[in-house]
Amino acid sequence: MNLLPVLDLGLAILVLAVAGWTIAAREAFGAVVGYVAYGLLLSIVWVRLYAPDVALTEAAIGSGVTGVLLVTSGARLRRAGGVEAAAPGLSQRVLAAALAVLVAAALAAVVLMLPEPPPTLAPEAREGLAATGLGNPVTAVLIAYRSFDTMLEKVVLLLAVVGVWSVASDRFWGGAPAPLGRARPQGALIFLDQALVPLGILVGIHIFWVGADEPGGAFQGGAILAAMWMIVMIARLTGPPRVGARWLRLALIAGPAVFLAVGLAGLGIAGNFFAYPAGFAKPIILFIEAFMVLTIAVTLPMLVAGPPRRSPEP
Amino acid sequence: MNASTLAGLVGAGLVGLGLYGLIVNPQPLRKILAFNLIGSGVFLMFGIVARRGAAAGFPFDPVPQAMVITGIVVAFAASALSVALILRLYEETGTATLDSDPAAKPPDDGARDT
Amino acid sequence: MIETPPALAATAGGSLLVLAILLPCAGILLSFALGGRFAERIALGLTPIGLAIALAVSVLVWRSGAPVVTNIAGLPPPLGIALRADGISCVMLVTAALVIAGAALYARASFATPAGVSEARAPLAFWIMLQAIWAALTILFVGGDLFNLYVALELLTFAAVPLVCLAGKPETLVAALRYLLFALFGSVFCLLGAALLYGAYGTLDIVLLAERVRPQPAVWLAAGLMTAGLLAKTALFPLHLWLPPAHAGAPPAASAVLSGLVVKGSFFLTVRLWFSVLPALPGGAAEAALGTLGAAAILFGSVLALRQPRLKLLIAYSTLAQIGYLFLIFPLASGAHPWIADGWGGGIMQTLSHAFAKAAMFMAAGLLAESLGHDRIAEFAGAGRAMPATVFALGLGGLSLMGLPPSGGFAAKWMLLRASVAAGHWVWAVVMLAGGLLAAGYVYRILAPALSDGVVVLKSPPQRSREGVALALALVAVALGFAPQSFFDFLQIGRAAATAALP
Numbered sequence A: 001m002n003l004l005p006v007l008d009l010g011l012a013i014l015v016l017a018v019a020g021w022t023i024a025a026r027e028a029f030g031a032v033v034g035y036v037a038y039g040l041l042l043s044i045v046w047v048r049l050y051a052p053d054v055a056l057t058e059a060a061i062g063s064g065v066t067g068v069l070l071v072t073s074g075a076r077l078r079r080a081g082g083v084e085a086a087a088p089g090l091s092q093r094v095l096a097a098a099l100a101v102l103v104a105a106a107l108a109a110v111v112l113m114l115p116e117p118p119p120t121l122a123p124e125a126r127e128g129l130a131a132t133g134l135g136n137p138v139t140a141v142l143i144a145y146r147s148f149d150t151m152l153e154k155v156v157l158l159l160a161v162v163g164v165w166s167v168a169s170d171r172f173w174g175g176a177p178a179p180l181g182r183a184r185p186q187g188a189l190i191f192l193d194q195a196l197v198p199l200g201i202l203v204g205i206h207i208f209w210v211g212a213d214e215p216g217g218a219f220q221g222g223a224i225l226a227a228m229w230m231i232v233m234i235a236r237l238t239g240p241p242r243v244g245a246r247w248l249r250l251a252l253i254a255g256p257a258v259f260l261a262v263g264l265a266g267l268g269i270a271g272n273f274f275a276y277p278a279g280f281a282k283p284i285i286l287f288i289e290a291f292m293v294l295t296i297a298v299t300l301p302m303l304v305a306g307p308p309r310r311s312p313e314p
Numbered sequence B: 001m002n003a004s005t006l007a008g009l010v011g012a013g014l015v016g017l018g019l020y021g022l023i024v025n026p027q028p029l030r031k032i033l034a035f036n037l038i039g040s041g042v043f044l045m046f047g048i049v050a051r052r053g054a055a056a057g058f059p060f061d062p063v064p065q066a067m068v069i070t071g072i073v074v075a076f077a078a079s080a081l082s083v084a085l086i087l088r089l090y091e092e093t094g095t096a097t098l099d100s101d102p103a104a105k106p107p108d109d110g111a112r113d114t
Numbered sequence C: 001m002i003e004t005p006p007a008l009a010a011t012a013g014g015s016l017l018v019l020a021i022l023l024p025c026a027g028i029l030l031s032f033a034l035g036g037r038f039a040e041r042i043a044l045g046l047t048p049i050g051l052a053i054a055l056a057v058s059v060l061v062w063r064s065g066a067p068v069v070t071n072i073a074g075l076p077p078p079l080g081i082a083l084r085a086d087g088i089s090c091v092m093l094v095t096a097a098l099v100i101a102g103a104a105l106y107a108r109a110s111f112a113t114p115a116g117v118s119e120a121r122a123p124l125a126f127w128i129m130l131q132a133i134w135a136a137l138t139i140l141f142v143g144g145d146l147f148n149l150y151v152a153l154e155l156l157t158f159a160a161v162p163l164v165c166l167a168g169k170p171e172t173l174v175a176a177l178r179y180l181l182f183a184l185f186g187s188v189f190c191l192l193g194a195a196l197l198y199g200a201y202g203t204l205d206i207v208l209l210a211e212r213v214r215p216q217p218a219v220w221l222a223a224g225l226m227t228a229g230l231l232a233k234t235a236l237f238p239l240h241l242w243l244p245p246a247h248a249g250a251p252p253a254a255s256a257v258l259s260g261l262v263v264k265g266s267f268f269l270t271v272r273l274w275f276s277v278l279p280a281l282p283g284g285a286a287e288a289a290l291g292t293l294g295a296a297a298i299l300f301g302s303v304l305a306l307r308q309p310r311l312k313l314l315i316a317y318s319t320l321a322q323i324g325y326l327f328l329i330f331p332l333a334s335g336a337h338p339w340i341a342d343g344w345g346g347g348i349m350q351t352l353s354h355a356f357a358k359a360a361m362f363m364a365a366g367l368l369a370e371s372l373g374h375d376r377i378a379e380f381a382g383a384g385r386a387m388p389a390t391v392f393a394l395g396l397g398g399l400s401l402m403g404l405p406p407s408g409g410f411a412a413k414w415m416l417l418r419a420s421v422a423a424g425h426w427v428w429a430v431v432m433l434a435g436g437l438l439a440a441g442y443v444y445r446i447l448a449p450a451l452s453d454g455v456v457v458l459k460s461p462p463q464r465s466r467e468g469v470a471l472a473l474a475l476v477a478v479a480l481g482f483a484p485q486s487f488f489d490f491l492q493i494g495r496a497a498a499t500a501a502l503p
Helices: A004-024 A028-048 A052-079 A090-112 A122-132 A137-145 A147-166 A187-210 A218-234 A246-270 A281-305 B003-024 B028-052 B062-093 C014-034 C038-064 C087-107 C121-142 C146-164 C170-201 C206-212 C217-234 C243-249 C252-277 C285-306 C311-326 C329-333 C340-372 C388-402 C408-423 C426-451 C464-482 C485-491 C495-500
Strands: C068-071 C082-085
Touching (some): A004 A028, A028 B003, A028 B028, A052 B028, A052 B062, A090 B003, A090 C217, A122 A137, A122 B062, A137 B062, A147 B062, A147 C121, A147 C146, A187 A218, A187 A281, A218 A281, A246 A281, A246 C014, B003 C170, B028 B062, B028 C170, C014 C038, C014 C121, C038 C068, C038 C121, C082 C087, C082 C206, C087 C340, C121 C146, C121 C252, C146 C243, C146 C252, C170 C252, C206 C252, C217 C252, C217 C285, C252 C329, C285 C311, C285 C329, C311 C340, C311 C426, C340 C408, C388 C408, C388 C426, C388 C464, C408 C426
């Protein structure tokens, strides 16, 4: 008997159960922990769907970095109690449940009725791959075929940073966000940092580099580098930088700026905006991705660190 | 019932669960969690479409997978922005709810860490 | 190599579309890196260039009588992303450029970096968000790919939400958070719809989808989910809860852009969805439902506006009502009937005239609040004599909202009325007339105290230049009332292609 369908079914049930726990948990902290576990389970589902790039991204960003964000903010909110919001009445719950069931059922029905043979762009992706010199079609979609989306998404990330910073008090502008982690970190954490972080940096760079031809890429590599920086900050070996720091500003725009500049230059060099000249596509793509890695590695921790909460030093 | 159909049904369930949580949970932080659930359900939808699109020697259609990767990053940014607003609201008023009249109870000034 | 079919072929001038998007993007990056006072200078410097590009694209579309198309990187859909500017894209691009330019000029006084400081929080955030809104709207108006449009929606949200709570007051934080939750709900359901459409047809390009879409459950569900999401973002009744506190609580320059342009972005996308992607869907049930919600919004918003004691909230509720007029375009311009040209022209004209009129009104309200120190309407007595230009701008904007000639609002409502009568849909006509009366009511409520006798003490007189900007925008709203028939013919460019894709 084939074991895989049974495992798949078990995984599906587990994912739904943990998601249900996340919604139904009484304490916010329990819900957040459940969400992190849920993210890791999802990564396994992505592997089963033959999507290793997505699995890496989900594990690193969807579960990992989002988890750090929610845990640190949940801890802050928990620390002071505060007035509890009014729980919704039974009628509201019933209506919400009815709506949710309706939407889920409609979606499930559509899933079961998806067309055969399924439409796909894989042949077109395969056709264009040779011109880009890449081996990983997902990277080709991200940086070559639909590069415009990716460039815009980098701008969206930058806007999120500006938005997060904008809620600061005026008197803290230019200063640094509050430190992550506890004031007196345990020795074990510091040791872990010193052992893990150099390795993690290598792994991150490797995953970015190899993503041109194998699963991986700028987002995944950048997320790992971001995680390394966050670990270092959580152990209080270094603090978050001041938001006015020139190097920080440049690092945050490096990815989209290089992407935009290369895209503009494409008109002169290759006849179209965001086009790559034949034969040079792969090096240019890696060049752009390198700056994207830098930006992602810096952006994700700054989004977790939050708005400035310390006065800028004179 | 192959893996992609099963995953699609899970995605549908996640969208439903997340929608319920978004409407019913009063705390904004829980709403953000619920929104992330909906998002991951939507990504699973893209994922099964990608898996079903296996062709030309690839075991998947890369276009939807790229969209999911973009979507995961944008969803994280959305969570970060929401959390920043929630924390700021909490610092200003001492509560973190969307009730229309937040009590203007100022917390410790400066909100220094530990 | 597959030949590019004619519908997808790029046309001359397509590079302008890419430049139109990249210009504010570059502005964002430069403003963030250079910081300080540069952000303001960059924003102000780019607005005339953006306006020039918008006008150039419009001239190209006008001359050729067909949309301007470009395929990014020369790669046509379905694998690549296309940008297309048809008649309505052009008028929206020009409108956005003008309103953003006006808001930028108006905001110079409130968001200048103070002397002696290299950089301040609110100014930097404002100038970057303004350019981001501009970039996002540009993509929404010319984008040809549904996922690209989703990313633009997210950019718009991330830029608009922090503007609401820029001043930092707790109630604005609540309003911003609520806005963000509604907006995120909207985007994620748009994305879900896109997933279903891709699963059914293997592309997210608007033109290709229009050719391939057939009435089937996946399409109906996708349409429903995407529309629900877009309605939440456009604050159409009953998903309107977030708008009044958000638009009233934002700084006046931001409110002008939020009410004038940002809600039009998701509305424009709804129009694109139903008129360019889904015309193959039969029947008018969905369009009638949208029209009904619009009618409810007109009545609900106007009645609530009448009851507001504070000016900014009144104007915000009026936005709810005027958004309702926009959704009458769905029942009145769909299908193949003789009245759809009127319905289409009326709906688009309402979009444009409301953008200018509402921006002018929020700016005037901001000047009043600054000079008087409050925005309680009951205590405006004598304001008309103390700040005549400001109150005049408020009145002109109100003229357009009421739908009195001469104004763009009148032209819009007149065409919509004509279409409803021709279609035999008396309900819309009655609701529009009622809405006009109610609008007259709340405009009167604002102006009567302001124009009455009384003495006000101005904390500070309003700056002439800022009054001038508000007045200029209000005058544009009025001037739109004189739009010739050729203007409405221009709006039809690109429409024939959409309906020609019907099976």
